[in-house]
Amino acid sequence: MYAKFQVTRETAGDFIRLFVNRRAYSIQSSRPLPNGSFPYYLARDWRTKEPKPLDDDAVRMHLNGDITISLYAINPETQRSKWVAIDADFDGAIEALFQLQWELKQDGVQAALEQSRRGGHLWIFGAEPLLASECRIYVYNLALRLGVPVKGGGLKQGIEVFPRQDRLDGAEYGNAIRAPLGVHRRTERRYWFYEADLSPEAQLAYLDGLKKLTDGELKTFIQGMSLPEAYKPAPSVPYIPSASGTDNQEFRILDFVRPTRKDSRNWWARCPSCAQAGRDRSGDNLAIQIKNPRLYKCWAGCRKEEIRAALGRPIHKRASA
Numbered sequence: 001m002y003a004k005f006q007v008t009r010e011t012a013g014d015f016i017r018l019f020v021n022r023r024a025y026s027i028q029s030s031r032p033l034p035n036g037s038f039p040y041y042l043a044r045d046w047r048t049k050e051p052k053p054l055d056d057d058a059v060r061m062h063l064n065g066d067i068t069i070s071l072y073a074i075n076p077e078t079q080r081s082k083w084v085a086i087d088a089d090f091d092g093a094i095e096a097l098f099q100l101q102w103e104l105k106q107d108g109v110q111a112a113l114e115q116s117r118r119g120g121h122l123w124i125f126g127a128e129p130l131l132a133s134e135c136r137i138y139v140y141n142l143a144l145r146l147g148v149p150v151k152g153g154g155l156k157q158g159i160e161v162f163p164r165q166d167r168l169d170g171a172e173y174g175n176a177i178r179a180p181l182g183v184h185r186r187t188e189r190r191y192w193f194y195e196a197d198l199s200p201e202a203q204l205a206y207l208d209g210l211k212k213l214t215d216g217e218l219k220t221f222i223q224g225m226s227l228p229e230a231y232k233p234a235p236s237v238p239y240i241p242s243a244s245g246t247d248n249q250e251f252r253i254l255d256f257v258r259p260t261r262k263d264s265r266n267w268w269a270r271c272p273s274c275a276q277a278g279r280d281r282s283g284d285n286l287a288i289q290i291k292n293p294r295l296y297k298c299w300a301g302c303r304k305e306e307i308r309a310a311l312g313r314p315i316h317k318r319a320s321a
């Protein structure tokens with residue numbers, strides 16, 4: 001069982017200063033789905049159903065251990081994030097994160113390593129909110145230089161970088177990451193940062209004391225760099241209206257899913273059937289051939305019938321001959 005705390009409003013304020021750049025947040029379910037996962041739901045006002053802004057009280061409950069929240073990196077008004085978190089949960093994850101931490105130190109960046117259920121999260125904090133797109137260029141190039149695998153771009157295993165998007169439309173949230181210093185509902189454990197005592201106050205004091213990355217430093221580090229080709233976001237898929245007439249019932253997968261990226265052969269998108277089962281968090285199990293978008297395949301093994309059913313467009317069996 002995990003330790004309960006009674007943190008002050010001031011401690012909640014310290015947490016918000018470090019981690020919160022956008023007030024929307026999610027709450028982790030305290031009960032598992034039938035498949036054993038503990039999903040997060042966007043926090044909403046129960047009356048208006050509008051997204052609820054994160055406040056001191058919710059942060060205190062998170063730190064105390066009463067609820068568990070996750071945070072969105074990017075504020076769509078500025079396209080900036082206060083932090084970069086590198087999530088790794090593959091074999092050798094911790095070694096890869098230590099390697100990244102050491103390499104960052106050579107740039108004068110002090111990154112903090114947090115334990116997680118299956119690996120760790122490495123956090124870099126901005127002295128001010130930093131452009132998400134620039135953070136991503138920096139970390140992707142650093143990882144590739146070190147030979148640390150980055151998920152996506154054809155790799156199923158590797159680090160994931162939050163912010164996961166270069167920019168967001170105002171109505172988008174992007175991907176959330178479990179907020180540090182709380183309780184993971186699945187394991188009922190807290191996962192702490194390695195280099196500080198095990199209380200919210202000591203951990204926040206440690207994080208506060210780290211040297212933060214400035215906007216100017218980041219711009220210098222990424223001079224002349226761009227996001228590696230394989231990881232560039234997919235351009236939006238042109239909408240091709242279906243031909244009117246008898247053909248307009250043809251099923252088009254691209255009318256239903258939104259690709260997260262593209263490589264030379266395929267669009268990659270969240271598999272609707274996986275998503276229904278609470279899987280495919282990285283949103284790229286489904287490959288859709290660019291040349292012929294009628295051909296698509298879930299790499300986690302969902303059958304076409306399952307994908308179509310998940311979209312509410314089941315495949316009608318032809319009358320048997």
Ligand SMILES: [Zn+2]
Nearest residue numbers: 271274298302
């Ligand atoms: Zn699937």
